Amino acid sequence: MSPRTEKQFELIREERRQKIMDSALDLFAKNGYDNTSISQIASKADISKGLLYNYFKSKEDLLEAILNTGIDELMDVFDPNKDGVLEVSEMKFFLEEMFKILKKHRVFWRLYFSVTTQPSVFKLVEKRIEEIYKPLTKMTVDYFTRQGHENPTAEAILFGALLDGISFDYVLKPDIFPIEMVKKELINRYCC
Amino acid sequence: MSPRTEKQFELIREERRQKIMDSALDLFAKNGYDNTSISQIASKADISKGLLYNYFKSKEDLLEAILNTGIDELMDVFDPNKDGVLEVSEMKFFLEEMFKILKKHRVFWRLYFSVTTQPSVFKLVEKRIEEIYKPLTKMTVDYFTRQGHENPTAEAILFGALLDGISFDYVLKPDIFPIEMVKKELINRYCC
Amino acid sequence: MSPRTEKQFELIREERRQKIMDSALDLFAKNGYDNTSISQIASKADISKGLLYNYFKSKEDLLEAILNTGIDELMDVFDPNKDGVLEVSEMKFFLEEMFKILKKHRVFWRLYFSVTTQPSVFKLVEKRIEEIYKPLTKMTVDYFTRQGHENPTAEAILFGALLDGISFDYVLKPDIFPIEMVKKELINRYCC
Amino acid sequence: MSPRTEKQFELIREERRQKIMDSALDLFAKNGYDNTSISQIASKADISKGLLYNYFKSKEDLLEAILNTGIDELMDVFDPNKDGVLEVSEMKFFLEEMFKILKKHRVFWRLYFSVTTQPSVFKLVEKRIEEIYKPLTKMTVDYFTRQGHENPTAEAILFGALLDGISFDYVLKPDIFPIEMVKKELINRYCC
DNA sequence: GATGAATGAGCTTTCATTCAT
DNA sequence: TATGAATGAAAGCTCATTCAT
Numbered sequence: 001m002s003p004r005t006e007k008q009f010e011l012i013r014e015e016r017r018q019k020i021m022d023s024a025l026d027l028f029a030k031n032g033y034d035n036t037s038i039s040q041i042a043s044k045a046d047i048s049k050g051l052l053y054n055y056f057k058s059k060e061d062l063l064e065a066i067l068n069t070g071i072d073e074l075m076d077v078f079d080p081n082k083d084g085v086l087e088v089s090e091m092k093f094f095l096e097e098m099f100k101i102l103k104k105h106r107v108f109w110r111l112y113f114s115v116t117t118q119p120s121v122f123k124l125v126e127k128r129i130e131e132i133y134k135p136l137t138k139m140t141v142d143y144f145t146r147q148g149h150e151n152p153t154a155e156a157i158l159f160g161a162l163l164d165g166i167s168f169d170y171v172l173k174p175d176i177f178p179i180e181m182v183k184k185e186l187i188n189r190y191c192c
Numbered sequence: 193m194s195p196r197t198e199k200q201f202e203l204i205r206e207e208r209r210q211k212i213m214d215s216a217l218d219l220f221a222k223n224g225y226d227n228t229s230i231s232q233i234a235s236k237a238d239i240s241k242g243l244l245y246n247y248f249k250s251k252e253d254l255l256e257a258i259l260n261t262g263i264d265e266l267m268d269v270f271d272p273n274k275d276g277v278l279e280v281s282e283m284k285f286f287l288e289e290m291f292k293i294l295k296k297h298r299v300f301w302r303l304y305f306s307v308t309t310q311p312s313v314f315k316l317v318e319k320r321i322e323e324i325y326k327p328l329t330k331m332t333v334d335y336f337t338r339q340g341h342e343n344p345t346a347e348a349i350l351f352g353a354l355l356d357g358i359s360f361d362y363v364l365k366p367d368i369f370p371i372e373m374v375k376k377e378l379i380n381r382y383c384c
Numbered sequence: 385m386s387p388r389t390e391k392q393f394e395l396i397r398e399e400r401r402q403k404i405m406d407s408a409l410d411l412f413a414k415n416g417y418d419n420t421s422i423s424q425i426a427s428k429a430d431i432s433k434g435l436l437y438n439y440f441k442s443k444e445d446l447l448e449a450i451l452n453t454g455i456d457e458l459m460d461v462f463d464p465n466k467d468g469v470l471e472v473s474e475m476k477f478f479l480e481e482m483f484k485i486l487k488k489h490r491v492f493w494r495l496y497f498s499v500t501t502q503p504s505v506f507k508l509v510e511k512r513i514e515e516i517y518k519p520l521t522k523m524t525v526d527y528f529t530r531q532g533h534e535n536p537t538a539e540a541i542l543f544g545a546l547l548d549g550i551s552f553d554y555v556l557k558p559d560i561f562p563i564e565m566v567k568k569e570l571i572n573r574y575c576c
Numbered sequence: 577m578s579p580r581t582e583k584q585f586e587l588i589r590e591e592r593r594q595k596i597m598d599s600a601l602d603l604f605a606k607n608g609y610d611n612t613s614i615s616q617i618a619s620k621a622d623i624s625k626g627l628l629y630n631y632f633k634s635k636e637d638l639l640e641a642i643l644n645t646g647i648d649e650l651m652d653v654f655d656p657n658k659d660g661v662l663e664v665s666e667m668k669f670f671l672e673e674m675f676k677i678l679k680k681h682r683v684f685w686r687l688y689f690s691v692t693t694q695p696s697v698f699k700l701v702e703k704r705i706e707e708i709y710k711p712l713t714k715m716t717v718d719y720f721t722r723q724g725h726e727n728p729t730a731e732a733i734l735f736g737a738l739l740d741g742i743s744f745d746y747v748l749k750p751d752i753f754p755i756e757m758v759k760k761e762l763i764n765r766y767c768c
Numbered sequence: 769g770a771t772g773a774a775t776g777a778g779c780t781t782t783c784a785t786t787c788a789t
Numbered sequence: 790t791a792t793g794a795a796t797g798a799a800a801g802c803t804c805a806t807t808c809a810t
């Protein structure tokens with residue numbers, strides 16, 4: 001008789017939206033953004049193609065939403081803006097947190113690396129990524145400065161590259177990459 | 193008619209083939225494999241679409257050829273099969289060589305990373321990549337063993353990840369990544 | 385419950401119906417029938433898409449209602465059925481009335497001309513239009529006959545075409561078409 | 577063995593292009609631009625959808641080409657720029673020419689009127705249309721001035737509207753509009 | 769060898785209409 | 790009465806690939 005309440009609508013919408021994003025993330029990560037069709041996504045999310053456009057105004061918009069959500073989750077857990085200073089004890093926490101995220105959101109990170117290499121699509125999140133990277137870099141430079149390193153900038157850049165490489169290798173070959181061993185080694189090395 | 197003519201034909205063919213591959217590499221690296229059309233490649237190589245199919249039997253085949261050529265060049269320069277043993281002095285050479293290649297074939301490496309994240313396309317070269325990685329890994333494990341490291345496997349994996357990360361970062365942001373500084377630092381660190 | 389309530393309902397319905405039609409007329413006239421979506425109309429009328437279908441059983445039905453209402457208003461003002469005879473004095477009134485309508489319902493006439501050129505949609509009102517045109521033509525033929533014209537039929541057809549052309553030109557370029565001047569000239573010419 | 581010569585290609589292309597435009601003109605005029613699909617056009621022209629895009633880069637581009645061709649043909653026959661002066665004898669020629677064109681290109685004119693009422697599409701040819709209308713208007717104003725009319729501007733505007741109305745009525749109802757009679761009457765009236 | 773016209777499947781997107789609530 | 794989620798058909802368009810010449 002009466003129409004659905006606003007709250008009911010909101011709830012349904014939120015669930016559907018999430019389901020679409022989950023389906024799309026899986027497919028994007030597995031097959032690449034360009035090789036995933038709206039049909040496939042809709043089919044995986046058990047909805048019609050048309051409905052998808054009720055939730056996202058384009059395929060690109062969907063990708064952007066996925067990436068932003070991933071970045072948001074990341075920043076929630078990881079927020080580097082607390083005070084911007086990394087104590088030795090915090091470095092350990094930082095690394096542990098990073099590995100936790102890497103494992104939990106492996107699929108997302110796979111998509112992330114794939115997007116990174118595609119300018120046409122990377123521009124969607126370039127700004128936000130930079131906003132994250134900048135304070136991170138600063139933090140690690142400061143950290144290595146306080147540690148008394150001779151060339152803290154180089155150290156920080158190598159540290160960043162190392163984390164990138166580890167993430168990349170793990171995300172692409174999770175079954176053979178010895179993530180736990182690497183984690184331990186890393187903590188040994190950088191949190192002495 | 194004469195054998196010379198045939199040789200000339202062969203030469204022309206080879207040159208044209210190379211031109212197609214160069215054009216395609218550029219476009220693939222810049223816009224992505226999926227966002228590059230055969231028309232664009234043919235146009236950039238100054239030939240017709242039809243002729244392109246005279247040289248490569250499909251778009252995928254063209255990509256495969258590009259990747260294999262890149263890998264071949266890599267192995268020519270870098271051949272790790274000489275004797276499979278990396279002396280300390282050779283490690284320095286190895287790293288210098290690697291950075292040389294990275295700079296010279298930056299566009300290729302950009303394509304390489306982009307392809308790596310797309311299984312549908314990575315399968316084309318997966319085998320060969322593994323064939324390269326395996327001895328490399330062994331070599332570095334041996335190296336770190338001989339160096340007396342406590343956990344040479346972990347060290348080798350970190351070393352590999354570091355090289356991957358450096359390559360990745362450099363290739364995506366060549367203008368801001370301090371490649372020379374990183375190279376010096378790396379040699380300092382690993383070739384003592 | 386009480387009849388008054390029902391009357392109020394009726395009133396609300398009527399108002400809403402009118403609002404939908406007004407919104408649709410605006411959009412149809414501005415962007416064309418095909419380029420106007422039900423969503424746009426519903427949004428402009430501040431109702432839901434679903435409710436619109438409570439008032440009109442299809443988009444075509446809505447268009448038909450708009451056209452018929454326009455035609456009805458026209459006939460109310462203009463009623464050529466009074467006695468079917470046009471005196472010289474009445475011709476002046478007729479023309480003045482026509483220009484009044486043209487200015488007041490310019491948007492409607494714009495839609496009218498747009499619809500006229502699209503058979504798939506014109507068929508909706510073809511019959512009624514003919515019912516209007518026929519007596520009008522007869523009336524003018526009689527008028528020109530009484531005026532002693534040599535070829536009153538030709539005169540009537542030219543007169544009709546002239547009115548069509550004036551309407552068309554004015555409706556499409558209201559800002560540059562000198563409607564007042566044309567009106568004066570027309571009255572001078574035909575109501576001597 | 578040898579590829580087609582450039583001339584052969586050119587010939588084939590020109591024929592195909594014309595066939596596509598003819599098919600499209602028919603369908604656009606009959607069903608309207610928006611109600612005609614690329615599929616229908618391709619099917620009527622006996623080609624695939626894809627090929628159509630080898631000749632026209634979009635549906636809009638196709639429409640534009642049709643309209644421009646129509647306008648070109650019109651100007652070839654009708655070129656009002658000869659000297660810009662209309663003698664009495666020339667007025668007769670002018671009108672006869674106009675009716676000839678109207679009959680010969682009736683389908684085009686139907687499309688023209690339909691396009692005129694759709695701003696989204698009219699903009700494609702607005703400029704060119706104005707370039708034609710302006711000298712025409714000037715010419716007729718001059719003509720009526722020379723004829724000694726009291727208000728030549730009004731006369732010219734009425735004359736223009738009359739021609740528009742006649743064209744409109746004829747093009748929409750060619751079977752019942754007495755085009756020959758109207759032509760005679762018009763010549764009588766304006767070329768005394 | 770060399771051309772580019774031609775195909776057809778598949779893409780993203782839109783939208784009139786229906787329907788559970 | 791009133792909502793807007795949901796559908797599905799159809800639109801415009803792209804592109805790897807083939808083929809007659």
